[in-house]
Amino acid sequence: MNPSIAKLSDIAQKEDRLIIGLMSGTSLDGLDIALCKIKGNGTSTQLDLLQFDTMEYQPAFRQWIRQVFAKRSIDQQILCGLNPYIAQVHADLIIKALKKWSIQPQSIDAIASHGQTVFHAPQSLTGDISLPNSTLQLGDGDHIAVKTGIICISDFRQKHLAAGGEGAPLAAYGDYLLFSSANENRILLNIGGISNFTFLPKTDSSLKAYATDLGPGNTMMNQFMEMKFNLEMDKDAEIAKKGKLHNGLLQELENNHFLTLGFPKTTGPELFNLEYLNMAISKSGLNDLSPEDIMATLNSFSAQTMINGIRKATDGIDDFRIYVSGGGLHNPLLMEQLRQGFPSQVTSFNDLGLNPDAKEACLFAVLANETLSGDPYSVSRIQDSPAVCMGKISLPY
Secondary structure: OOHHHHHHHHHHHHEEEEEEEEEEEOOOEEEEEEEEEEEEEEEOOOEEEEEEEEEEHHHHHHHHHOOOOOOOOOOOHHHHHHHHHHHHHHHHHHHHHHOOOOOOHHHEEEEEEEEEEEEEOHHHHHHOOOOOOOOEEEHHHHHHHHHOOOOOOEEOOOHHOOOOOOOOOOHHHHHHHHHHHOOEEEEEEOOEEEEEEEEEEEOOOOOOEEEEEEEOHHHHHHHHHHHHHOOOOOOOHHHHHOOOOOOHHHHHHHHHHHHHHOOOOOOOOOOOOOOHHHHHHHOOOOOOOOHHHHHHHHHHHHHHHHHHHHHOOOOOOOOOEEEEOOHHHHHHHHHHHHHHHHHOOOHHHHHHOOOOHHHHHHHHHHHHHHHHHHHHHHHOOOOOOOOOOOOOEEOOO
């Protein structure tokens, strides 16, 4: 027997596993690395976050990704080369993190790598039914496994597509296993490049859990900041706070069919981008707005999209709580508007006992744990999501 296969079998039968979860989102700020100790599987899963760090990307690395990110016309040679290059960079960052934590690679059971999304194309977004639902994440699992010497589980979204899903959002799986409650209905709101939430009804409810994208989180703000100010983000909403909301532009931004669709649904920067912003500016005849006013309006657009979506999801439900994670949690203007929309329900994911910045990386560690030792039936109560274990397994030798 291949020794890697034997090791894989041993890992699957262990009482608990050490799994490194990786997440690199559409914001392109860096790689989230979460070292998780996971015991059990399914609804009995217990997760202990042992270490967490966000390893910042170098500007030159971001520029490589931006050459293909959410673009229909690209250089195929760059796309091809980025698949191993991203994996090599991620592997180097994992090794760097393990050295920082004084942990030997051989003590790690598996790496759960989400990869870097460069294009998301479900039929519901493209309107093209000639090709099946598709999504593409770069960062080859074999390269990560070989360079780190650790079994790597990656490319999670392809099984979701193959089983009839849209490849996103996947948060419902880990959220359902870890954070379902008998005492309250929960909205687990993640504000990354795209905003999304998982709705978790009380465990005795007849309602089903589901995850859905809402619309823009940080992506349009970040893209505008990079173009206009050569900055990665509007830190502490400093630029947006200097501007004024323009209702005419906000109305044009909100005038999109996707925002009227029911849940669950999925989207990405392929829709919500600078082209979308420029079209809204042109239609509203507001070509003389200051960059500060545009940022203030984009901030409100993201906030209002989330508020409207959560109100739709909780219509008729009085007792619910909103737990926020993701980069948007650190945007004070965005959070202020969310709290105005829900004065008593908004809180940080910290209240559930998990670092909100580490949440997505941890959720992929949970998905890898299910691939190793779980049962697809455990997630059968998630609405419109195939009951599958996801991820391709790459062996280091």
